[in-house]
Amino acid sequence: MANYHAEIVALNADKIGTAAHGTADFTLTDETLTITIEMFDTPANTEHWEHFHGFPDGKQALVAGPAQDANGDGFIDLMETGSVSGTTMVPFDDAPENMDIPHDRYPVADATGHFAYTKVVPLADLQDHFEQAFGSRDLQLDKRVVYIHGVPQSLVLPATVAGMVGDFDQHVTLPIAAGQIKRVD
Template identity: 70%
Template sequence: MIKYEAALTPLNAAKLGTNAHGTATLVEEGDQLTITIEMFDTPANTEHWEHFHGFPDGQAALAATSEQDVNHDGFVDLMETETVSGTTMVPFDDAPEKMDVPHDRYPVADDQGHFAYTKVVPLTELRANFAAAFGSSDLQLEKRVIYIHGVPANLDLPDTVAGMVGHFDAHVTLPIAVGEIHRVN
């Protein structure tokens, strides 16, 4: 068994009025990866996309901070995270092994801004799809970061906040929490 953890801390909190935070645990055992994420103080009654991000070349990804707000609009948007965190890799949705990112099958926070997510993923299928997308079946979890995304659709965002993915706009993709994954055993 190999265990990884990430402490998820707020990103964009000053502009959002919430301090999204939580924990993530990923456990590899045999051909299974068990993913557990629990979040608190997220925007309530909102769907929250969640993924791990990284660099396909194996460079270690870092958590974005306010330093990545290169256009100085007060928000660190999805595109601004890429320089330190890389690209979206694996979604934590209803079927992470499928690596199908843009859809509406992610957790939804309750009216208190809480959600808990647990999924057991077949590693053989995940690694095969990961290799097809990124050229290697090695997930390198200790070199990845987890992002939690999503703000209410009625939140007024400046036009400078980028993050359109398919027909999903920046309200769906705006990061609200981030944490670097560390191996714990």
């Protein structure tokens, strides 16, 4: 068994009006990956996409910061995270093992901006899909970062904020918090 933890801190807080924060814990056994995420002060009554991001080649992913705001609009959007965080890899949704990312089956924050998520994932199924997508069965959790996304549609975003994914716009994909995953045992 291996345990991993991420302290999740706010991104774009000055622009979205709330400083989302929380924790993510991962327990990896021979048969399962248990994911537990608890978030506070996220945009209320809003669905929040959540994933781990990383580089398929195993390079260390890092949390994006102000230096990644390439267009200088004051927002760190999804596209700007890629240079240091890599690509979206595994969703924390109703079935992470399927690695089906663009949909509306993610946690929704309550009226106070809180949500808690726990999922026990069949490891072999996740590894099969991970290998198909990235060429390896090794999740390398300690080389990944967690991102929490999503702001209300009512938030006015400048046209420079990128992040359209399928039918989902920048309100859905805008990062609001992130944390580096570290092994803790």
